[in-house]
Amino acid sequence: MQKVYIYKQFERFWHWTQAILILFLAMTGFEVHDSIHLFGYENAVVYHRIAAWMLLGLIVFSVFWHITTGEWRQYIPSFSKLSAQIHYYTFGMFKGEPHPTHKTARNKLNPLQAVTYLGFKLVMAPLIVVTGMVYMFYRTIDANDMVVVSEIPLEWIAWLHTFGAYLLLMFVIIHVYMTTTGSTPLTNIKAMLTGYEELEDTEASHSVIKKEDPHEA
Amino acid sequence: MKKVILPVALMIVLLIMAVHLFHRPELPNLNHLQLQQQFSVKPVASVDHTQFEQLQKDFATPQDVTEACIDCHNERHKEVMASSHWNWERISYVEGRGIERMGKQNVINNFCIGTSSNQQSCSKCHIGFGMSNDLFDFNNARNVDCMVCHDHSEAYIKGTSAAGYPDRSVNLSQVAQSVGRPGNINCGACHFSGGGGNNVKHGDLEMALLEADRSVDVHMAANGINMTCVDCHEAENHKMKGTLYSVSSTHVSRLSCDDCHSSTPHNDRMLDVHTGKVACQTCHIPEYAKVNATKMAWRWSEAGHLKDGEPYAIMDSMGREVYLSIKGSFEWATNVEPEYVWFNGHATHYVLGDEVDTIPLQVNRLLGSATDRESKIYPVKVHRGDQIYDPNTKMLIQPKLWSDAKGDSAFWQDLDWHEAATAGMQEVGLPYSGEYAFIPTEMYWPVNHMVSTKDESLSCADCHTRDNGRLAGLNDFYLPGRDRHAGIDILGKLMIFGALLGVVIHAMARFIMAIRHKEIESQDINY
Numbered sequence: 001m002q003k004v005y006i007y008k009q010f011e012r013f014w015h016w017t018q019a020i021l022i023l024f025l026a027m028t029g030f031e032v033h034d035s036i037h038l039f040g041y042e043n044a045v046v047y048h049r050i051a052a053w054m055l056l057g058l059i060v061f062s063v064f065w066h067i068t069t070g071e072w073r074q075y076i077p078s079f080s081k082l083s084a085q086i087h088y089y090t091f092g093m094f095k096g097e098p099h100p101t102h103k104t105a106r107n108k109l110n111p112l113q114a115v116t117y118l119g120f121k122l123v124m125a126p127l128i129v130v131t132g133m134v135y136m137f138y139r140t141i142d143a144n145d146m147v148v149v150s151e152i153p154l155e156w157i158a159w160l161h162t163f164g165a166y167l168l169l170m171f172v173i174i175h176v177y178m179t180t181t182g183s184t185p186l187t188n189i190k191a192m193l194t195g196y197e198e199l200e201d202t203e204a205s206h207s208v209i210k211k212e213d214p215h216e217a
Numbered sequence: 218m219k220k221v222i223l224p225v226a227l228m229i230v231l232l233i234m235a236v237h238l239f240h241r242p243e244l245p246n247l248n249h250l251q252l253q254q255q256f257s258v259k260p261v262a263s264v265d266h267t268q269f270e271q272l273q274k275d276f277a278t279p280q281d282v283t284e285a286c287i288d289c290h291n292e293r294h295k296e297v298m299a300s301s302h303w304n305w306e307r308i309s310y311v312e313g314r315g316i317e318r319m320g321k322q323n324v325i326n327n328f329c330i331g332t333s334s335n336q337q338s339c340s341k342c343h344i345g346f347g348m349s350n351d352l353f354d355f356n357n358a359r360n361v362d363c364m365v366c367h368d369h370s371e372a373y374i375k376g377t378s379a380a381g382y383p384d385r386s387v388n389l390s391q392v393a394q395s396v397g398r399p400g401n402i403n404c405g406a407c408h409f410s411g412g413g414g415n416n417v418k419h420g421d422l423e424m425a426l427l428e429a430d431r432s433v434d435v436h437m438a439a440n441g442i443n444m445t446c447v448d449c450h451e452a453e454n455h456k457m458k459g460t461l462y463s464v465s466s467t468h469v470s471r472l473s474c475d476d477c478h479s480s481t482p483h484n485d486r487m488l489d490v491h492t493g494k495v496a497c498q499t500c501h502i503p504e505y506a507k508v509n510a511t512k513m514a515w516r517w518s519e520a521g522h523l524k525d526g527e528p529y530a531i532m533d534s535m536g537r538e539v540y541l542s543i544k545g546s547f548e549w550a551t552n553v554e555p556e557y558v559w560f561n562g563h564a565t566h567y568v569l570g571d572e573v574d575t576i577p578l579q580v581n582r583l584l585g586s587a588t589d590r591e592s593k594i595y596p597v598k599v600h601r602g603d604q605i606y607d608p609n610t611k612m613l614i615q616p617k618l619w620s621d622a623k624g625d626s627a628f629w630q631d632l633d634w635h636e637a638a639t640a641g642m643q644e645v646g647l648p649y650s651g652e653y654a655f656i657p658t659e660m661y662w663p664v665n666h667m668v669s670t671k672d673e674s675l676s677c678a679d680c681h682t683r684d685n686g687r688l689a690g691l692n693d694f695y696l697p698g699r700d701r702h703a704g705i706d707i708l709g710k711l712m713i714f715g716a717l718l719g720v721v722i723h724a725m726a727r728f729i730m731a732i733r734h735k736e737i738e739s740q741d742i743n744y
């Protein structure tokens with residue numbers, strides 16, 4: 001076993017900020033939807049819009065980060081071991097079988113994660129962001145008497161946005177649970193907090209092993 | 218180090234963004250302050266009419282007063298005679314009808330029905346003298362009643378059923394010397410008491426406005442900006458600004474809050490974007506009839522009952538008439554929440570002689586819809602009732618109601634619908650088959666007055682709420698908070714509960730298997 005620096009600082013910052021924002025957006029959004037009552041309708045609308053802008057800002061940064069660091073490659077799905085991974089979660093783990101794939105800093109997502117997160121990035125997030133933006137700029141006449149968005153019926157936008165919100169919540173529930181399937185229930189969460197995780201040293205890249213980390217002054 | 222600086226910098230940037238977005242200092246509303254200043258300075262009369270010799274005499278007839286007015290204001294009567302206050306009608310283009318003269322002569326209302334054949338009584342609220350029947354001469358300037366609008370002595374009253382003449386008790390000389398800019402009581406004399414009593418018709422125009430506080434009406438409050446009717450209803454050349462769609466059809470010379478307040482008055486973008494679709498009145502007049510009750514229903518069908526052979530009246534515990542043999546039964550209400558409709562400034566009316574096409578019949582219809590660019594959501598008082606109608610010709614009947622004596626076919630004297638229908642329809646030149654019935658009718662009164670304070674205005678959740686919101690009845694558009702796709706909501710909940718359930722089952726399975734595993738292992742050891 002080796003302590004490996006697996007989640008970089010920006011990645012952790014991005015992950016937790018996004019998590020908070022999404023939860024906050026869900027809380028305020030479902031208040032707008034009149035499912036819950038927390039902040040009061042007027043505040044919920046204002047907070048939802050502010051949080052939405054912050055999430056957009058964060059998404060811009062993270063897209064930039066993923067591209068410049070090449071980390072986007074982590075999400076290229078590999079289907080070869082996908083069924084093995086699914087088999088592990090549905091049967092294998094109950095029998096105490098080992099993980100079919102190995103986590104390394106270069107390859108930190110298992111095939112199922114890669115597919116799911118890709119789905120998150122390509123379907124769920126764009127769905128909710130795009131419908132959210134259209135929703136935000138939807139008004140027949142804006143303050144300057146300009147028509148911004150009016151030809152698309154508002155209900156379609158709202159329906160898609162609401163559907164996206166449910167989808168996202170479902171993702172969050174399963175995602176949080178899945179983090180407990182590491183070697184101990186808290187291993188993965190600790191890793192996302194500290195950046196370090198104990199990994200089998202078989203494939204660990206030497207440059208990111210803790211003691212040799214050049215960034216660690 | 219780099220690893221620390223970048224996220225910290227990012228955090229700071231995001232924090233600044235957040236602070237900037239969250240922090241909204243209350244800006245002074247300059248437009249509002251300017252208006253307050255403008256209306257704080259009350260107009261002062263430029264002449265004193267008591268000084269004029271022409272007015273310092275005894276006038277034999279009210280027409281003599283009018284002549285004295287015209288002597289100096291020698292063109293004004295022409296303006297008056299071009300107004301709807303005088304003509305009781307407007308010529309306008311009405312959708313589906315073409316160019317029409319419409320007004321109190323031919324439009325039906327849901328209270329005392331119509332003026333035809335009842336002018337002697339109804340013309341108490343006409344700005345003329347001598348309108349006793351449909352032969353009134355609208356070209357005779359001597360009959361213009363200047364005093365009713367311009368009297369400042371508060372001594373001028375029109376006589377009851379006196380064809381628009383002043384009451385005999387009025388000292389015309391005193392009135393003539395008092396004249397000035399119309400005050401609230403001048404307008405209110407007619408507009409507060411339409412339908413036969415205070416606040417009967419409008420619901421938002423009544424005596425209480427003469428001594429209102431800010432919770433009743435922010436504009437007219439005596440302890441507020443204390444505005445008068447004509448501050449908004451400007452009357453350049455005697456052409457009043459403002460239309461009420463009980464009789465008007467088009468938005469010519471319509472008065473709007475925007476005229477003073479602009480379409481972006483809130484200093485809050487989220488609120489300002491509402492003004493494209495929601496009229497100011499909708500949020501700012503959360504209820505009407507705030508002081509005295511207004512009539513919400515009037516059922517003519519119940520008129521005519523006798524007790525011991527005599528007509529009678531029933532009062533409710535508040536001393537309000539709820540039944541009169543001559544008029545039927547009434548319902549009253551105070552602090553009424555308006556109903557809401559899409560309205561684009563155009564209305565159509567049931568005109569005498571039209572065929573009844575819907576039941577209940579809308580005697581006036583406010584046009585508009587969610588998809589119509591010109592439409593906004595407006596608050597309305599809907600007055601419901603029933604009216605006499607001819608089932609064979611399918612026309613509403615204009616009954617003759619008023620007469621000063623029995624035996625003249627007037628319903629209010631003889632309580633005989635058949636006679637009243639015959640006489641009334643003959644007067645307006647329409648057929649009557651001899652058979653009558655009653656049909657339910659509705660009338661729509663946009664609510665414009667009794668504007669509440671900011672704090673008492675509606676807030677978001679009054680409409681943006683799932684059940685029983687203010688706009689629960691207006692279902693032709695998507696309203697966030699109220700509307701949802703039921704299917705998506707069910708699917709979404711299934712997804713969430715499904716996920717939770719799956720997670721719980723999976724966790725339990727892991728747990729049980731782990732325990733078994735341990736047992737096996739420990740057995741191994743114990744072995």
Ligand code: HEM
Pocket residue numbers: 021022025026027028029030032033034045046048049052053055056128129131132133135136137158159161162164165166168169697698700701
């Ligand atoms: C960039 C991202 C987002 C944007 C731009 C956005 C924008 C909006 C806007 C404009 C509304 C309408 C209310 C209003 O006018 O303020 C809304 C409603 C809503 N939002 Fe978002 N949103 C975003 C993300 C989210 C997320 C992440 C969730 C939940 C996980 C969410 C859940 C909801 C819900 C449930 C509603 C109520 C929809 C309805 O009932 O019509 N939103 N959003």
